[in-house]
Amino acid sequence: MKIHFSIAINKKAKLASTELIRLYGQAELAKAEVIVAVGGDGAMLSAMRESINFNIPVFGLNRGNIGFLMNDFHELNLIKRLKDSNEIIVHPLEMIAIDSKNNKFIELAINEVSIFRRTHQSAKISIKIDGTERLNELTCDGVMLATPVGSTAYNLSAHGPILPIGSEILALTPISPFRPRRWRGALIKNGSNVEFNIINPKLRPVSASADSKEVKNIEKVLISQRNDIDLRILYDKTNSMEDKYLKEQFSIG
Secondary structure (H helix, E strand, O other): EEEEEOOOOOHHHHHHHHHHHHOOOOOOOOOOOOEEEOOOOOOOOHHHHHOOOOOOOOEEEEOOOOOOOOOOOOOOOOHHHHOOOEEEEOOOOOEEEEEEOEEEEEEEOOOEEEEOOOOOOOOEEEEEEOOEEEEEEEEEEEEEEOOOOOHHHHHHHHHOOOOOOOOEEEEEEEEEOOEEOOOOOOOOOOOHHHHHHEEEOOOOOEEEOOOOOOEEOOOEEEEEEEOOOHHHHHHOOOOOOOHHHHHOOOOOO
C-alpha cells in the first residue's frame, strides 16, 4: 500500500514519522492510496484538505495533544490496520464571503464557518435559512455554523451541541450572545443554505473564517454544504467514533 505521511510540526510527530517512513516508505501525494496524518486534530484537518484533489482516504495517528479525530498511535501493523479500518464520509462547507469592496472570497471549511467582531463593538448580524429571515438581529461577539466533525472543537467551547459523526445536521451556534440573550442557537439540516448579513459593518466590522482561512471587513456570508466533495476518514474497528462522540456528550470534565 502506497502511503503518504502528512506530519505535524511538533517534535513528537516528527520523531514518530521518522520511524514510520523507514518502515513503510513515503509515497508522493499524487501516487498515494491513503494519507496517514501524524499529529493532532490540526494535522488531521490539514491532511483532509490535502486529500480533496486526490479522493483518497485519511487515517490519523495521534501524536498531538487531544487528537479527538485520531486513532491510537502504534508503529507496527499499520498496513493491516488500514485494510481493516472503517470508513466515514463527510462533506465540507463552502463559505462565500463578500467584503465592503464587494470582493468575493470562496473557502472550504471542514470544522466550521465563523463570524467574529473585530473591535470593542459587538457585532450585529441577521440570519437567513433558505432565504427566510429567522433572526433579524443577533447582537454578539460572533456566530458559527459547525459540521459534526467540528462540533467537538470551537463549537463545543461556545456551548454548542455535539453532533454525532455522520449525522445530517449542522450546529448554528452564537458566540457570547447579548441580544436575544436567551437564544442558544439552532440545529439545521445539512442541505440548508445559510446567509449572514452584517448590520452596520463600518461601525461594527467583522471577520469571517472558514476553519483557519480568515477574511476581514465582511458584509455578507453565504454558506452551503459541498455534497460533491467526499472527505473519507478511516478509523480502527476498535475506535468507534459514534461511541467517542456519545461519551463526549456525557463528559463532565
